[in-house]
Each structure stands twice: as C-alpha cells, then as structure tokens.
Amino acid sequence: MNALELSLGPVFFNWPNEKLVEFYARMADESDFDRIYVGEVICGKRLPFSDKVWPEIIERLLGAGKEVVLSTMALPVTTRDRKSIAGLCEMDLKVEVNDINGLARRSGQPFVAGPFMNVYNEGAALALQKRGMETLCPPVELPLSSIEIIAKALPELTIELFAFGRLPLAVSGRCYHARAHKLHKDSCQFVCDQDPDGMDVTTLDNQQFLSANGIQTLSHSVQAVTLSPDELRAKGIGRLRLSPHSVDMIAVNKIYRDLVNGKIDGEEAQARLSELPLPGKLANGYLGGKPGHVWAAE
Amino acid sequence: MNQQRERGSLPPLFSGALRLVPPPPLGFVLTRAVRRLAVQRPDLFERLDVYRHAHFIIDPIDIPHVFRLIPNGEHATVEMIARSKCPKGTAKISGPLVVLLGLVDGTYDGDAVFFTRDLVIEGDTDAVLALRNTMEEADLTPAELLGFKGDLRDKLDTVTQKGLGALRRQLNAPEAY
C-alpha cells in the first residue's frame, strides 16, 4: 500500500518578500514535503510585489528536489488577476486551479482542484477528471463520508485532505482588513501585512471566532486532522495538506510525518501540535459533518 | 421584556372577564376547523412535513388561557388550557391576542413583529417557521378558517377586519404591515 504523502499548501497571508524567500528556503532545505504549492491565491493587489520573488523561490524548491505546484487565484476579477492565471496555466509546471477561470485555461492538461473549487460529489469530480484533474483537495466543509464516496468512485484520483491550518471559509469582493482599518480597498495601504496569520475576529462576548485576511475569511481555530494512516487510507485519502502559518512549519511537518508513518498516534500528534504556539485552538468538526469549530474525539 | 409585551394587550378587566368563559367549547370549534381544513387543503399539511406532529403552544398573553395546537391533518387537535397548566410544547408563540390574530389573516408580517419583540418565540424555531410559511400559503381569513362560506364569510371577514382594526388602534398595537 502506498505511503501517505504530505504537501505544503499555498501561503494565504500577505507575507513580505523577504519572509517568503526565507520561509521557502527553509522548506527547501529542512522539510520533507512531497509537494509544495506556491503562489498568491487571495489578493490580486499583492501580485506585483510577490511576483518578483516567485521565480527565485520556485527555482530554489525545484533545486532541492521538491515537486512544485503553482496555485492560482480563488476569486479573479480584474484583468490583472485573469492575466496572472493565464500566465501560470501556460507554464510547464503543475497548476492548482481555485476558480473555474483557471479550469477554462488549463482544461485538458493535468491540474489540481484546490479547496476553493466547489467539488461536492462524484459527478462533479468525474466531470473535472475528464478535463484533467489529477488531485482534488475538497472544500473544507465536506465531511469525510462524502470524500470517501468520491474517492471510491474515482480510484485514479488523488484526494488531498486539508489537514492543518486555519480553515479557508469564505472569499468576498470586499476587503475586511481595509474595512477594519477604515480604508478603501483601492487605497488599502496593504494593512493585511500586519497580521501574518490573519486578523482576529471575536464575538461580542469576546469568544474567538474567525480571522480575516484581506478579502478572505478564515476560521480562528486551527484544523488538525489526526486520524491514523490506516483510517485515512480507508477513506481514500492519498495526501495531507498543511497550510502555512507563522508557527514553525518544520515542526508541524515532523509531527505529520510521524503520524502518517505510524510512529505516533493521533493523540500524541494532537498533544505535540498543542505544544506549538498555534494561532487558535485545534478543531476537526468538519470531518464528521459537525460544526467546523468543534474538536470531536475521533 | 414585559413592557414590550404590553403593546397591543387587552385591558386587565377584559382579560379577567374572559376567565369566566368555559374553555372546552372554543377548543372544540377550533379542532373541527383545523380538521375541516385538512380535508380541503391536504397540501398545507404536507407542507408542514414533520412539524404536523409538533406541539405548538399559542400563548395570547392578555387572556388567561393558552392553546395547544397539534396540526396533524385530520387528527389535528386544538385545546384551550388554563395558563397555570400550560404544557411544554415543541415551540411556544406568545404575544397579545390581536397580534396573534393579525398573523393569521396576514395583517402582520411574522418577521416584523418578531424583530420588534411584539411576538416572542421559544423552543424549536424550525417548527415555528414551518407553521408561519404554511399560514402564508394558506391565506386564510378568520371566517374561512371557521368554515363559513360565500357571502356570509365575506361579511364576517369585513366585520372582523374592521373590528380588529379598531381594536388594534384602541390597544396601541403595532401598526399593520
């Protein structure tokens, strides 16, 4: 039986170029991810900045023997957004599609359908597989029971489960960082760079709830899939995706490698994750079809 | 909350007088009315779906009785029960009598009186929503519900409409939708 793979998802947050370069250099040197996704998926306004460092980052990762996948934008609106997707889809690397826009560009060639794509069932998955989908990272709210049905129906497809990180819950035409700072989106001053893991959004009772990242809304809690490799394989999962945060991602990488290699059990993985300075409490409710914020004992 | 509830309430003297009315007949009349409706409009009860088995406690806060409605089609029951013996239901809908009557004939929008807190909902909100949407579809006038037909129904409706309108003004009830 194949070993479970690990991937590092795209960075959702507005990290400065130096931080991106440094982060990926460390991933190239120290991580054992089987696959690394790179690229801006949230805000087209960040593109002109980070575009300058992506070639260097990609080269560094490829040089270290990593499989690199180019992630494309989740909510393309402007001509710039669309051109960016078109450009990436023409490149000779694997591409992660996060909007039908990218699918239109990439159709026929192999692609990954990211968690922003609405693939909720085997019918939709089959239609996309016919158009080149080789990996599916299902929407985060989709329960394991549904994922299992898709996996069984399409044995050729690799299912990559969103396994670690704040959950990408929504995207909008409006920028919440700009709004919270009483700025207009067009003159946002890139205030989202102040929150490397997103801006905390709490309730009127001061309960931790959500976090905002420009036009994106994420959970405050941190998704943590800690099922055993046998359980994961039984559900048809082939790869786990870890989403980058400020926390030491090499440490997270190690915990998950130990988990998928069967060196530690779920409980120990949970305990070791909890020792890290995570941006929120652990959650896994979505796996069992429960509210996404809860931690349900498996 | 109490202050909110008083808008549109019947004066205490009137409420007191109502205490003298024996409870069973009205429950009997309403039960018959709902069962008749089940024969004429089975679609409405299909619309209620699982909530036809729900126990709705309708609490006109300005009279001494509450009603328990189980809208189970031809087996539907409406009981009039003294408030002191108010049973626990699936959901409870409380408000002044004129407001509750206004919901039946469409004078009031359920959402509107709920948000102004002239109407208080407790328990299973899904059940209340199902009932509200079904009432909306039913489009009943009070006389129609009670089984009156033709000219007599229209006349009775005109009279009740005017009467209730006057009563609402008198009682300072929320403005009609």
Place this chain on the structure above:
Amino acid sequence: MSENTLKSTQSLELVCPAGTPAAMKAAVEAGAHSVYCGFRNETNARNFPGLNFSERELNQGVKLARSKGTKVLVAVNTFARAGDVSLWTKAVDAVAASGAHAIIAADIAVLDYAATHHPDLRLHLSVQAAAATPEAINFYEETFNVQRVVLPRVMSVEEIERLNKEINVETEVFVFGGLCVMTEGRCALSSYATGKSPNLTGVCSPPGDVSYDDEGGNLHARLGGFTIDRFENGEAAGYPTLCKGRFNAQGSTSYLFEDPVSLNAAALLPRLKKAGVTALKIEGRQRGKAYISQVVKAFRAAVDALDEGRDAQQEVSAMLAAMTEGGRETTGAYKKIWR
C-alpha cells in the same frame, strides 16, 4: 450593431421570487416577467421549513404562470451530496417535465446531467456558481450550453459592462433584497458555526441553530452558540445572519462584514440596462406575499418607466421605502466604494 447594444435596447426582464404557490400567484399578478422557485428539499438554496414547491405544485404553478405569460425558472442550485446525486438529477427531470422555462443550477454534476439528458431545457447558471470572469462564463457556455448567468453580487456596474462585451450569454443581476456579502457558493461561515451551510444543506444561518437569550436586559442573538449580535431593551432585534453581525476586530466593535442593510439598486436600473444586463433579480423566496407583491409592483413600474423613457425614481423609491430591513439600503458592490 454589436451584441452589447443589441442587448441594451431590449426591455429588462424582471425575475421575482416565489417561496410558495401563493407567493408565485402574488408575483405573477404584480407583473413579474419571470418567477423563480425551488423544490421542497435540499436541491434548492432556500431549503427552509414550510417553504417551496412539491412537484405537483410546480406543475400547477407553471400552468398558472403560463396562462398569464409569465416564465417559471426553477432553482436546483445546491451542490449534490456525494452518494445521493440522484435526488438532484430527479429534480432536474421534474423541472423538464413541468414545462418550466429554465433550470437554474450551480453544481457541475447537475449542469452536466441537465445538458446531457435534457438538451432542450434552458440552463441558467446560478449565482452559487460564482462565475465572474469571461473565461469562467464562456467555459460554462461551451461545456454545458448555459444561456444565462446570474452574476455574483461582488461586481461593479463598470465591471458588468466590460464583462458583457466579452461573453455571449445573457446576464442577470440582483437588484433588491438580502445581500450576500461573501461570494455566494464560496462561503462556509454558516457550517463553521452550525454544521449547515448553503452548499451542504441549502440553508445559511439556519433558524434551528438560532437562540435569543435575555441576559441582564440585553437580548443576545446567537448562532450555534456564537453571539452574532446584541440588542438593548426596547431596541428592535435582528436575525443573526452570520455575516451581518457585530464583531470585535482591531480593538473596536463593528459590523465588520456588512451592515444590516439590504440591497436596493432601483436607482441604477438605467445604468444596468446600458451595461447590457438582460434580467433583474429580486431576492426573497422566504418573504411573504404582501412583501413580494409590493416589491414586484415597484420594480415593474420602474422597468416600464425605463422603457417609456420616463424617470420614475421618486415614485419607485416611495413604493420601496417600507420594504427594506430596518429601512437601511445599499447599492452594494455595484458602486465600487462598497469595497
């Protein structure tokens, strides 16, 4: 004459909500050109208790609407549950059998089934599909023969105008009613708090997960246990729709995502028409007959006035004044300042 000028010379089509047969009748009588509705199950995105149509009611509704010259559009616009796709494909069959004018769908599985098994049935792309670029829309047109797209409520009038020049299909835009601030079909906030969401179960901020708790004279409106808003004694309460609540961020409390306002783009109709829009959509399948009737009448008057080259703006806004939540309105993303 370009495609776009051709589009803009036609009269705007008014597409109105029908949560129940009674509401459909009200919309038809009030002058709707088209009405949209859905089945009483998870296949439509307004899956609330007591709402929507049985197959029989749809068939009767189509007959009634047709007799008045009104088109019926049926929304089968949720994402099919894995393993239960047949519930959705059966709904598509039922729409085709009813003689309805078109089906509104978002899920690729549903679109694929409709295009393959009912090629003569007109397909509209639901707003839940969130298709906002020419590439995406052209993909849906080429792949499934989609003939109209309901645009996400995140685009400005200028963007809509540019888009219409690059696509062949008709566009439909929301002009009145509740406003989704997140891109529809791309939002899991509701399931994060409650386990139920538009894409999973056809509901957002479901009433069964709502509680109103009186705490020290303040009413706390909660969803799945999270306080979404708080109202002082005597203050009118609101429904705790997650994205329209009050939250703390950056040290201050505000309606971070969206104020509790509703969309009213009545004043923008001439511009939307000029932008090449074909149809105007009114939100509110969960609203009562009285509401539907008033809003449809107002918009029909506005559309007729536009055709006759009259300015009916004051008259129309007077008709609509009472119909907005809390009386507050926004033109939403149609004006770029919203962002």
